[in-house]
Amino acid sequence: MNALMGTETAVGSYHEGMPWNTVERVILNRRSVRSFRQEPLPDAMIRRILEAGRFAPSAGNMQPWRFIVVKNRALLAEMERDAVRIVKFFMFFLDYTRGSFLRRFIASINAKVMMRVLPNELHPAPFALMVQIAQGKTPVFHSAPTLLLLLEDRRGVSSPPTDIGICGQNMVIAAHSLGAGTCWIGLIKVLMYLPKWRKRFGVKFPYSLNVCIALGWPKPKADGPATREVQRVEWFDEAGLDPRIEEQGE
Numbered sequence: 001m002n003a004l005m006g007t008e009t010a011v012g013s014y015h016e017g018m019p020w021n022t023v024e025r026v027i028l029n030r031r032s033v034r035s036f037r038q039e040p041l042p043d044a045m046i047r048r049i050l051e052a053g054r055f056a057p058s059a060g061n062m063q064p065w066r067f068i069v070v071k072n073r074a075l076l077a078e079m080e081r082d083a084v085r086i087v088k089f090f091m092f093f094l095d096y097t098r099g100s101f102l103r104r105f106i107a108s109i110n111a112k113v114m115m116r117v118l119p120n121e122l123h124p125a126p127f128a129l130m131v132q133i134a135q136g137k138t139p140v141f142h143s144a145p146t147l148l149l150l151l152e153d154r155r156g157v158s159s160p161p162t163d164i165g166i167c168g169q170n171m172v173i174a175a176h177s178l179g180a181g182t183c184w185i186g187l188i189k190v191l192m193y194l195p196k197w198r199k200r201f202g203v204k205f206p207y208s209l210n211v212c213i214a215l216g217w218p219k220p221k222a223d224g225p226a227t228r229e230v231q232r233v234e235w236f237d238e239a240g241l242d243p244r245i246e247e248q249g250e
């Protein structure tokens with residue numbers, strides 16, 4: 001990350017030890033934004049961000065996605081209300097961190113069973129977030145004035161969820177490069193438990209709702225270097241047929 005301190009260099013060139021270029025800086029400095037100004041981004045800017053998604057690579061160039069932009073304030077408020085209601089409903093049965101001994105005991109059995117059924121959704125990180133939402137300590141959509149919903153076409157080649165991730169990250173990076181803020185909202189999926197939202201957004205085969213990106217002007221500016229794990233990378237190079245381990249990062 002030391003190169004972050006240097007002066008910027010042009011995109012499309014490389015020499016050893018050069019400072020991060022503009023694209024690398026946006027990637028390295030992007031942080032999730034969870035507090036937005038109320039006025040939405042101009043529509044032209046949102047279209048430009050969508051364009052970055054539309055140009056994303058995908059397996060077989062299948063482009064297995066559909067985009068939905070939600071800016072209507074009444075609709076956003078209804079989505080927040082319903083998402084909180086659903087999270088509270090789940091946490092009533094699953095939150096083993098509060099209440100009487102008997103309640104915690106029963107909830108811990110429920111949670112163990114559900115964590116096996118939905119291991120990704122009920123991983124400790126989203127579980128902790130859901131506890132906070134159920135306690136009214138954090139909103140689901142962070143009061144963002146715009147939500148970009150990314151629907152996945154399940155007929156895509158190979159791995160449509162991978163394509164959606166690439167497509168969404170293109171939009172996220174484009175948004176931050178323009179001074180906007182974003183936060184991925186995986187938790188939007190809870191809305192799919194209510195038929196009214198599936199109907200409203202036309203979520204039926206071959207489409208499923210994969211994820212959402214909260215979008216707006218950041219309040220205050222959140223971007224800056226993050227801490228990340230040092231990665232032990234295996235290099236199979238001319239040093240031999242056994243991998244050479246290199247620590248990536250500091």
Ligand SMILES: Cc1cc2nc3c(=O)[nH]c(=O)nc-3n(C[C@H](O)[C@H](O)[C@H](O)COP(=O)(O)O)c2cc1C
Pocket residue numbers: 030031032033034129183184185186187188211226
């Ligand atoms: C697929 C995905 C789903 C996420 N879902 C949520 C979410 O529902 N709510 C939230 O506040 N953050 C969500 N995040 C944001 C992560 O918590 C965040 O990216 C991570 O903590 C790293 O922080 P950074 O983005 O500031 O570098 C999600 C991120 C990804 C990639």
